[in-house]
Amino acid sequence: MxxxxxxxxxxxxxxxxxxxxxxxxxxxxxxxxTGPPPGSEEWRADRSLGRALPDPGTAAPGDVSEFFAGLTAAQRQRLLVRHPFVVGNLDGAPPALRYRANALAPGGAADGRQILAYDPRxxxxxxxxxxxxxxxxxxxxxxxxxxxxxxxxxxxxxxxxxxxxxxxxxxxxxxxxxxxxxxxxxxxxxxxxxxxxxxxxxxxxxxxxxxxxxxxxxxxxxxxxxxxxxxxxxxxxxxxxxxxxxxxxxxxxxxxxxxxxxxxxxxxxxxxxxxxxxxxxxxxxxxxxxxxxxxxxxxxxxxxxxxxxxxxxxxxxxxxxxxxxxxxxxxxxxxxxxxxxxxxxxxxxxxxxxxx
CATH class of the missing domain: 3.40.50.1820 (Alpha/Beta hydrolase fold, catalytic domain)
Structure with missing residues (x-):
């Protein structure tokens, strides 16, 4: 029954x-x-800092946080300008940096809103x-x-x-x-x-x-x-x-x-x-x-x-x-x-x- x-x-x-x-x-x-955000292949190939960047698909958020903590303000700015979609969606990156990256991303908010992630896929x-x-x-x-x-x-x-x-x-x-x-x-x-x-x-x-x-x-x-x-x-x-x-x-x-x-x-x-x-x-x-x-x-x-x-x-x-x-x-x-x-x-x- x-x-x-x-x-x-x-x-x-x-x-x-x-x-x-x-x-x-x-x-x-x-x-x-699923998977990492748009622009990830270009990010992986970037050696502008003289070293590999954390992989958006596999890096632990804690490792991402440590990576950004070791960068200068100029280095952070360089990365967000070159790779706004990756920085804007990278879990473990500083929130303020992600807001700025998503304001630069095509289709992202540019009106002062705090957009922590934006993926157009x-x-x-x-x-x-x-x-x-x-x-x-x-x-x-x-x-x-x-x-x-x-x-x-x-x-x-x-x-x-x-x-x-x-x-x-x-x-x-x-x-x-x-x-x-x-x-x-x-x-x-x-x-x-x-x-x-x-x-x-x-x-x-x-x-x-x-x-x-x-x-x-x-x-x-x-x-x-x-x-x-x-x-x-x-x-x-x-x-x-x-x-x-x-x-x-x-x-x-x-x-x-x-x-x-x-x-x-x-x-x-x-x-x-x-x-x-x-x-x-x-x-x-x-x-x-x-x-x-x-x-x-x-x-x-x-x-x-x-x-x-x-x-x-x-x-x-x-x-x-x-x-x-x-x-x-x-x-x-x-x-x-x-x-x-x-x-x-x-x-x-x-x-x-x-x-x-």
């Missing part, structure tokens, strides 16, 4: 894939963008920072779900900006309170103890629509590798360990990256599952949180894994073991960062390291 029920659930997953959910069209298959991948990544006492990374790429990045950017504003302005949602305040001070490592930097990370090939890609883990596995390398890269530059805020299919990515990401917290919201049956299966020392709005259409997706379809147990289910994030006043699948919601207040508390 149990096997029969699981088969029916798998059929239901397939039906969702074929017909779409809440009006979404069936998705088209995507090929994940495929549908395009982008990461943007709000705040001071290297000096903030806390760091949060927003990992989006389906349909996000360079052309739709503003959706993830707005999520990250909402979290940044809420986490750094504790008074904004308290009636009658004073205006938000700045950092409480600096610790011995020079970190601003009261501040949170937030990264909008659209750094993987996401599914398009609700199709086979969204119901399977192939894109998530490729994305998890990129996410884990990204978090190791910012850690190598001295940034604080991140809290991951993982929306929809992004929670599948975070689930697969959990063991390698070095996160303090992992927050899954609007999640189809994390490719795990419980928090213990994630094999992480991070605190794991979960939220689901009553009106979120993700509730209609069967939480099973069978024959490669589905992503497993609902992270908000008691048996999964995650800490619950309130979301009763959150609207739909994309309203978790709306100002004034209990979900955003809880997210801000988690980002600040205050939630228990």
């Amino acid at each position: 149990r096997r029969f029920r699981r088969t029916l659930a798998a059929v239901a997953v397939a039906a969702v894939v074929v017909t779409g959910t809440a009006g979404w069209a069936s998705g088209t298959s995507q090929t994940p963008v 495929g549908r395009g991948q982008v990461a943007e920072v709000f705040g001071d990544l290297t000096r903030a006492g806390r760091v949060a990374v927003v990992v989006p779900g389906s349909d996000i790429d360079a052309g739709t990045f503003d959706r993830t950017r707005e999520m990250a900006r909402s979290l940044y504003e809420a986490a750094n302005d504790r008074a904004w949602d308290v009636p009658g309170s004073a205006a938000g305040h700045g950092p409480a001070g600096y610790d011995r490592a020079g970190k601003a103890t009261g501040s949170v930097a937030v990264v909008a990370w659209a750094g993987y090939t996401t599914p398009v629509g609700v199709g086979v890609d969204a119901a399977t883990g192939d894109l998530a596995e490729a994305g998890a590798e990129r996410l884990a390398r990204f978090t190791r890269g910012i850690a190598a530059t001295g940034a604080a360990r991140p809290a991951l805020f993982c929306h929809s299919y992004g929670s599948v990515v975070c689930g697969l990256a959990a063991q390698r990401a070095g996160a303090t917290d992992i927050v899954a919201f609007g999640s189809p599952g994390m490719r795990a049956d419980s928090v213990a299966d994630l094999r992480t020392d991070a605190r794991v949180w979960a939220a689901k709005a009553p009106s979120d259409w993700i509730s209609k997706v069967p939480h099973v894994r069978l024959a490669g379809l589905g992503h497993g147990t609902d992270p908000t289910a008691p048996e999964f073991g995650a800490r619950r994030v309130p979301a009763d006043d959150t609207e739909g699948h994309t309203g978790y960062f709306a100002r004034g919601t209990s979900s955003l207040r809880a997210f801000a508390s988690i980002a600040r390291g205050e939630a228990r």
Whole structure:
């Protein structure tokens, strides 16, 4: 009987894939963008410094950080001008240098935004920072779900900006309170103890629509590798360990990256599952949180894994073991960062390291 029920659930997953959910069209298959960034061959051949440069495809972020620490300002400038795509996407390189490189890269931002990664291959991948990544006492990374790429990045950017504003302005949602305040001070490592930097990370090939890609883990596995390398890269530059805020299919990515990401917290919201049956299966020392709005259409997706379809147990289910994030006043699948919601207040508390 149990096997029969699981088969029916798998059929239901397939039906969702074929017909779409809440009006979404069936998705088209995507090929994940992997490997080093554009311009890597020219970078590898560059001997202008009299030595080999760290290989963008194989060098550990810690080794990249040490390499740049040993360069003069003029040498750094020479490399970013010659190889903006490589420097702008090289995990372990100083964030300020990556911002400057991505401002020079064709198609990169030139309006003062802090673009930490920009890869134009495929549908395009982008990461943007709000705040001071290297000096903030806390760091949060927003990992989006389906349909996000360079052309739709503003959706993830707005999520990250909402979290940044809420986490750094504790008074904004308290009636009658004073205006938000700045950092409480600096610790011995020079970190601003009261501040949170937030990264909008659209750094993987996401599914398009609700199709086979969204119901399977192939894109998530490729994305998890990129996410884990990204978090190791910012850690190598001295940034604080991140809290991951993982929306929809992004929670599948975070689930697969959990063991390698070095996160303090992992927050899954609007999640189809994390490719795990419980928090213990994630094999992480991070605190794991979960939220689901009553009106979120993700509730209609069967939480099973069978024959490669589905992503497993609902992270908000008691048996999964995650800490619950309130979301009763959150609207739909994309309203978790709306100002004034209990979900955003809880997210801000988690980002600040205050939630228990």
